[in-house]
Amino acid sequence: MLRSSFVRAHRISSTATAAISRYALRPNGNTSIRRSLASSASTVAKAVESDDGLSIETHTDVQAANKEQTNIRTASNSIKSTTDGISSGTTALNHAYRENTGYGTRPIYLDMQATTPTDPRVLDTMLKYYTGLYGNPHSNTHSYGWETNKAVEAAREYVADVINANSKEIIFTSGATESNNMVVKGVARFYSKTKKHIITTKTEHKCVIEAARAMMNEGFDVTFLNVDANGLVDLKELEDAIRPDTCLVSVMAVNNEIGVIQPLKEIGSICKKHKVYFHTDAAQAYGKIPIDVNEMNIDLLSISSHKIYGPKGIGALYVRRRPRVRLEPLLSGGGQERGLRSGTLAPPNVAGFGEAARIMKTEYENDKKHIERLSKKLVDGLLANDHTNLNGSALHRYPGCINVSFAYVEGESLLMALRDIALSSGSACTSASLEPSYVLHALGKDDAMAHSSIRFGIGRFTTEAEVDYVIKAISERVKFLRELSPLWEMVQEGIDLDSIEWSGH
Amino acid sequence: MAAAPTRLQSSKQFNNYNFREYFLRRSRESFKQNMTLQKPEEVSRAFLDAKEELGILKRQGVISQMYTFDKLVVEPLDNKHH
Numbered sequence: 001m002l003r004s005s006f007v008r009a010h011r012i013s014s015t016a017t018a019a020i021s022r023y024a025l026r027p028n029g030n031t032s033i034r035r036s037l038a039s040s041a042s043t044v045a046k047a048v049e050s051d052d053g054l055s056i057e058t059h060t061d062v063q064a065a066n067k068e069q070t071n072i073r074t075a076s077n078s079i080k081s082t083t084d085g086i087s088s089g090t091t092a093l094n095h096a097y098r099e100n101t102g103y104g105t106r107p108i109y110l111d112m113q114a115t116t117p118t119d120p121r122v123l124d125t126m127l128k129y130y131t132g133l134y135g136n137p138h139s140n141t142h143s144y145g146w147e148t149n150k151a152v153e154a155a156r157e158y159v160a161d162v163i164n165a166n167s168k169e170i171i172f173t174s175g176a177t178e179s180n181n182m183v184v185k186g187v188a189r190f191y192s193k194t195k196k197h198i199i200t201t202k203t204e205h206k207c208v209i210e211a212a213r214a215m216m217n218e219g220f221d222v223t224f225l226n227v228d229a230n231g232l233v234d235l236k237e238l239e240d241a242i243r244p245d246t247c248l249v250s251v252m253a254v255n256n257e258i259g260v261i262q263p264l265k266e267i268g269s270i271c272k273k274h275k276v277y278f279h280t281d282a283a284q285a286y287g288k289i290p291i292d293v294n295e296m297n298i299d300l301l302s303i304s305s306h307k308i309y310g311p312k313g314i315g316a317l318y319v320r321r322r323p324r325v326r327l328e329p330l331l332s333g334g335g336q337e338r339g340l341r342s343g344t345l346a347p348p349n350v351a352g353f354g355e356a357a358r359i360m361k362t363e364y365e366n367d368k369k370h371i372e373r374l375s376k377k378l379v380d381g382l383l384a385n386d387h388t389n390l391n392g393s394a395l396h397r398y399p400g401c402i403n404v405s406f407a408y409v410e411g412e413s414l415l416m417a418l419r420d421i422a423l424s425s426g427s428a429c430t431s432a433s434l435e436p437s438y439v440l441h442a443l444g445k446d447d448a449m450a451h452s453s454i455r456f457g458i459g460r461f462t463t464e465a466e467v468d469y470v471i472k473a474i475s476e477r478v479k480f481l482r483e484l485s486p487l488w489e490m491v492q493e494g495i496d497l498d499s500i501e502w503s504g505h
Numbered sequence: 506m507a508a509a510p511t512r513l514q515s516s517k518q519f520n521n522y523n524f525r526e527y528f529l530r531r532s533r534e535s536f537k538q539n540m541t542l543q544k545p546e547e548v549s550r551a552f553l554d555a556k557e558e559l560g561i562l563k564r565q566g567v568i569s570q571m572y573t574f575d576k577l578v579v580e581p582l583d584n585k586h587h
């Protein structure tokens with residue numbers, strides 16, 4: 001009954017079209033609910049007495065979470081009873097949890113492209129360097145320094161090994177963002193006397209695109225290559241874009257939003273032929289797809305530790321030594337890391353990163369098998385719903401990243417209605433703003449499609465039970481939201497959705 | 506492998522659902538794999554690896570119990586297995 005009153009309130013007439021902003025499904029009430037959620041979450045940690053009388057700070061808060069959830073429900077009920085027109089969003093929120101008590105409250109984590117959980121084996125390695133082994137790895141006058149230096153060099157070997165590189169070619173950085181900036185700015189600046197042109201693509205991570213933009217201010221030309229509807233770059237177009245003054249081609253290995261794998265080997269041989277440096281942002285690819293820097297002619301490669309179950313705040317850059325790639329360092333200082341990245345290394349992070357890389361290699365086959373199996377199950381389950389489609393190439397893809405469009409459902413509303421699953425509608429950096437994804441735009445998707453897309457990430461620790469839960473939850477709630485959606489109704493009335501002017505961004 | 510049953514037990518100590526399920530799965534799989542090993546050096550290699558992993562699981566299982574979080578929406582609350 002409430003639902004029908006909502007639909008009536010938003011009945012589409014020729015004048016009301018503008019009212020169908022993407023906020024139509026999100027009444028203001030939601031923001032206050034969100035805020036109260038955040039405030040109560042900060043009070044959850046409480047001390048617990050252990051057997052021997054010690055008081056340990058713990059984060060067990062099943063009770064608090066239950067109370068919180070009840071509060072949300074009552075809040076949404078009261079909104080529902082006081083207003084008539086805008087009850088839809090809160091009704092959807094009521095459906096955002098499995099009503100079944102007897103289960104926990106913490107959401108399933110399916111945002112593996114944003115970051116991954118730290119593997120306990122990695123933490124086990126790191127703890128030593130937070131307790132006894134605290135020496136500065138650059139101190140070479142005493143054993144405290146030697147101990148950590150040894151760990152750092154061992155980690156360097158592990159990191160290099162995954163991509164068939166030499167450990168001398170690995171530079172530790174703070175993460176892939178720094179590595180990407182180092183390459184785009186550093187290589188361009190080093191060769192700036194003779195070379196003034198950079199080639200990259202429209203679907204790169206923001207840090208590559210913004211670094212390239214920054215170089216435009218320094219007088220460089222930047223070509224942003226288009227991608228086809230599958231998200232792949234056109235090799236012919238790439239080759240044609242190379243000029244005599246091109247210094248760098250930067251194409252990501254696996255896209256963070258759609259999981260598409262670019263043809264690295266082919267791009268590598270084109271770059272070799274024209275003698276330009278080839279950089280690939282492998283933050284999402286490292287350890288997950290086979291990469292061989294020699295076979296693929298990769299000159300520079302960015303790695304991020306927190307995408308491979310390692311600690312956050314560390315990553316690496318592979319810089320080829322033969323033939324030598326020169327770049328200007330971003331940071332001036334003590335000249336650590338071959339002078340390319342000054343600053344004291346963080347041995348806990350480096351050792352953790354090394355262990356994470358080692359495990360990526362030893363567990364490669366197991367992870368691959370597990371992720372492929374769950375991915376197939378999830379894709380089949382999601383695409384069984386009407387009007388859904390997989391974004392990006394179905395063939396050239398990393399199975400652990402699945403981007404699906406649910407037509408006629410607004411992605412952010414769906415995320416609001418999926419409080420029990422941690423998902424994102426795109427990259428972490430754009431999901432805070434409500435902008436539609438530029439990656440999906442580059443694939444030629446319209447605003448409506450881009451708005452209704454959700455990214456699912458499957459990893460080493462995802463279980464089959466979680467995938468089953470997600471398939472069921474998504475299918476139910478997509479159906480539910482479509483019944484509420486003015487868009488769905490418009491489609492059924494035969495209104496062209498492209499004629500709507502989206503407001504709010 | 507003598508270490509396998511204890512690896513299973515240690516895996517169960519994880520309070521974190523995803524880690525527990527993962528190590529249970531991996532312990533079972535590697536136990537099965539190691540059963541087929543023939544060469545003595547392979548067997549002793551596998552034994553050493555399993556022993557090392559057992560140490561990690563024991564330590565990390567304890568840590569997992571010191572820092573606990575809510576149960577996931579797929580986890581039954583009354584599951585008293587540890």
Ligand SMILES: Cc1ncc(COP(=O)(O)O)c(C=O)c1O
Pocket residue numbers: 113114174175176177178205207252254255256281282283284303304305306314315428
């Ligand atoms: C493709 C890609 N490049 C770069 C980054 C940034 O990595 P980091 O967080 O290590 O700086 C990410 C992740 O956010 C990514 O997905």
